[in-house]
Amino acid sequence: MRLLHFDYSRGLISTDFGRKSIPPYAILSHRWGDGEVLFEDLGSDTFKKKDGYRKIEFCAEQVAQDQLQYFWIDTCCIDKWNLRERSKAINSMFRWYRNAAKCYVFLSDVSVSTATEIPQRSTWEVSFRASEWFTRGWTLQELIAPVSVEFFSSEGRRIGDKISLEPLIREITGVPLKALRGHSLDEFTISERMEWARNRETTEEEDNIYCLLGILDVSMRTSYGEGKENALRRLQMEVEAAGGAPTIIPFSRNDHFVGRESQLAELEAKLLGDKQTTTLAIVGPGGVGKSQLALELAYKIRQKNKNYSVFWVDASDMDSLYQSYTSIAQKLDIPGWDDEKVDIMQLVKFHLSRKDARQCLLIFDNTEDITLESSGFSTARAANLIDYLPQSELCSIIFTTTNSDTAKSLASQNIVKLGEMAPDMAQRTLENYLNTPVLRSEQQEAKLLLQDLLYLPLAIVQAAAYINTRNVTLQMYRSQLVRRKKEALERDSALSKDKLQEYGIKSLIAITLLVSMDQIHRSDTLAADYLFLAACVDRKDIPLDFLEASSLREREDAIKVLSSYALIVRRPAESALDLHQLVHRALREWLRKQELLDQWTRNAITRLLRVFPDHDHGNRSKWRRLLPHAKYALSHSLVEQEIGNRSTLAWKYAITLYSDGRYNESEELFVQAMEMSQRVLGEEHPSTLTSMANLASTYRSQGRWKEAEELFMQVIETRKRVLGEEHLDTLTSMTNLASTYRNQGRWKEAEELEVQVIETRKRVLGEEHPDTLTSMNNLAFTFKLQGRKDDAILLMRQCSQLQKQILGPQHPYVISSVAILDQWQPENVDITV
Missing domain, CATH: 1.25.40.10 (Tetratricopeptide repeat domain)
Structure with missing residues (x-):
């Protein structure tokens, strides 16, 4: 835990207590606004010019009056660039508020007169009742968790505390008096606790669910972009499994998943049958749905056996593997997991290899190579994946990969091959993703469209996203697709007939991308610019700070446009976004053909320079996450x-x-x-x-x-x-x-x-x-x-x-x-x- 204090010369000092004993501290509850002081700002005195510095000064003044020294503010005490630290903070937040000696609630929308020494209730009660602080999701735990909660106006004047204002707070929030008075939350049912947050609002819809984690005493990996309903289903699964096996499945179950019944049955039989297979691989070209098959399997396994742990591991590179293993270690609460000097991956490997370990399934997604490279975020270096695989009959492993050689090296002959979808399966997939049903009169058009899409799941998803966003018919979309495909073939007329089919398979995602880009270019040039910039850096964990705009709202609107066309995957918790590797590749190829790749690479380098920090070790979390993008550009x-x-x-x-x-x-x-x-x-x-x-x-x-x-x-x-x-x-x-x-x-x-x-x-x-x-x-x-x-x-x-x-x-x-x-x-x- 990182705490703040001022030294005698009014210098702001940030101290990371790590594994040391944490001294008494105060904590601030507030609503985020423009100009907040962030962790990365603390390296220079310029942060004193930001609007958020007033809250820091306010906190310091109250701490001094209460004869404390240290205080905590979420805006600048959490290094948002350090994914490990951020994950730990989200899961520890309720406990941090509960353990605070004092909690100061700063109400920026409540003003009191300075004419009297003690603020008169008549001057503040109306604005207090209407304060947005009482309507936000995350402030619920900040009201309930601490023993001492004091309320202050925007001028920093004390209005009262949780005890003196108890009837008023009970009336405003609907939270029972017992909960406000610090009784164990176990005295209330899960549904009662969830009801307290029912009418509260959050910036991200998923946070309506995530803000309940501490109140429900569960730990769950966040997955922004999954939607409120999917987040709720995962939360319910965590609550039900509270006494069962720990599990990390970071993605919601895909409600649109259809087909692949034979492969799914084969995988289940090998994992749960009499003759169990402990190592398997799902292999197939990009975009055919390998990860979605593995995800459906994960949920089926959990449904059938609550004592079976399932852990999802991103094996695309060493840094992602490191992050996944860290999450597993935290979830299992393995002794020493939070020690920076511990080899976290060996720690997890040995723990899962123990004879007394639970039966578990590890899904290594995107395993393209046995040798994984590090781009600098983690302390790990390039290494052989095999060195970190648990060795136990109780621990089954599934790899997803496009590389047949990698599949053979890791799983020998235990390989499930995934090819193109069958026509009927593709039809069901399209219908599942479309917002409106396919009419009987459109059935033939749907079949022709799916033929043009080569029954490729990724292409079907992008086509459905375009049709939903633009509210066009299947015929209208198909005509654009055919026109674009014809133009592409004419440009490459030198292709021999026997290579036309191969060309079609390789270029399909590029064609669906171009159809979407035509519309994006016309309706939102900033969104198009973001795509071109993203094509010139590493495709994963692209920070939103890299994407400039005149306002945060303008940037948010552009990102929503790209999301609606299924071209990006958002990661709000990390303030970042990802591109599918086929989309990334197609974007770069299009820029190259338009002779724009050099120009946009230069633009990307210029943008990177603006966000890339100096090499001071205090900035290491930030530059470690930016290193892959700098290296790529x-x-x-x-x-x-x-x-x-x-x-x-x-x-x-x-x-x-x-x-x-x-x-x-x-x-x-x-x-x-x-x-x-x-x-x-x-x-x-x-x-x-x-x-x-x-x-x-x-x-x-x-x-x-x-x-x-x-x-x-x-x-x-x-x-x-x-x-x-x-x-x-x-x-x-x-x-x-x-x-x-x-x-x-x-x-x-x-x-x-x-x-x-x-x-x-x-x-x-x-x-x-x-x-x-x-x-x-x-x-x-x-x-x-x-x-x-x-x-x-x-x-x-x-x-x-x-x-x-x-x-x-x-x-x-x-x-x-x-x-x-x-x-x-x-x-x-x-x-x-």
Whole structure:
């Protein structure tokens, strides 16, 4: 849990207590507005200019009056970019409110007169009754969970608390007095508790259900986009299974699922029959419904055996696998699951392999390769999937894949092949997805349309989405489809007859995409722009911050357009969206044929630069999620784009890889940047020297001392000649070279350089400048490594005292210096400065 407090100099400090004991704290309940201070804003003082800073100041003032130190605000105490942290926070929210010493409710739409010392009820009761705080879904748990709840006006004036206002709150909310007074919620039935939220509203319809998780004491993975009714069904399943086997099925059951009866029966027989098969694979081309078949199987298994755990795992890459395993560990509450240093995937593997483990089914979806690559979000690296598979007769595994070789490697001969749908099955699928029934007079048209769609489920879903959104007939849609297909074939007239059918299969999604894009382009150019941008980055977890608009409403409207055509899958909980791999591929191919791919790749790089943070470790959650998109855009851009935005993004990408300890990957990029800069800008250009210095630092971190030393020396000599001996960049290079010497045990050479840097920085910057103090700190460490303990303590003490005067006693640098001194200083020895 991350808590806030102000130090004596009014600096806002965020402290992550992790596995440490959590001190008493206050918590804020409020409605989100424009200009909220977010977690990522805390790295600079600019957040003080945002409207939401007033709430932080209000909280701090109340905390001081209540003789507390720490407080929690959801807007800036949760790192929304860290999916693991966000998931944990959503499931822990009720407990956090319940354990708070105080809960302050800030009512932004309730105003009181400042004319009297104590606000008169007549001045605030009407607006209090009408406050939207009482109408929101998430504030229900914030009212019920805490023992102490105090209400404040928009001016920060106290109106009353949950006890003094109890009759009024009971009248407004309909929540029973026992619940308001903190009685165990087990005294109320599930239906009674759900009734309390019946008339409450949420921004996302699914949140009407998710906001009940803490009140119902259940844990459920969120799946935004599934709709309120589907979320409710999953919640009911979790409530029913509260005493049964833990399960994670992140998607609702597909009400439109039809057919595949023979494959479904085959899978059930192999999993639950007398001769059980523990490892199976579903293989078939993209878009034929492999995941939907696995999803239907998951729900059937749960229906037949409540003691059978089912866990859904995204195996498309190492980062997704890591996230899925983390969710399983949390769901099972495996000891140590929340320890950042634990190998979470091995932890889950060994737990599920235990002889006393429950019978379970793992569904590894989108398993395209045994070797999974990491794009940088998790601490994991590329690895073999087999290394993380549980080994137990009680644990069955199903893989979905388009790759036959992967299927054979993982499941041997236990493979269920999925091809195109049968015509009658495709007809039922189309009818299930359409909002209006297919009339008898349209039956022939429906058959012809399905033939044109090659009975491919993904194409059928997109066609139905278009027909529903545009409210057109089957004939009208089919005429557009046929026209587009004819144009595509005419453009590729060189195709031989025997390749026409193969071409049709490969290009079908591109054709259905173009039909939808024609309309999107005419009705919403911003939505079309979002599609083109999404085509130029990685197809998964595309952050909404990447999609610019003049207002949040305009962006939301454009995303809703794309959702209505079934071209994207939304992830509001992560503020992100996904594209199906076939849609992503088709978009890129269309842009290439229109000679627009380079232009939109440049646009994507420009947008990425605007959201990509610096390499400070506090931003690691954000840049880890953006790394896959930066990597994708950079790998598909032209060489002539090296100088400019592309080179800047490449540098940011490289330096964050370096900060994450991925030295081999960062080295490759730094070499490219250095060579390009030398070629275009010249050997002595500042950018060239920066690239060389970065590469030298990478060598040093890899223990390649000789290469690091030679490159640092070259940079120092050039910077002295070009910038001067006292330039800050020159001094930084000297500091880096000193560090290289120190790491090799070359104490004398390190000391000489560090003394030189300290003297120059004192002369240029002053004795109290943070850079000067850092140099003193470095020299103290060199003394300590030489065995000169007294000299080290004297210098560190001097440095610590100056830091305390300048930064304040609570600053992290000061706390670190004091801790080091406590370790170094011998007992009962007084060394005065």
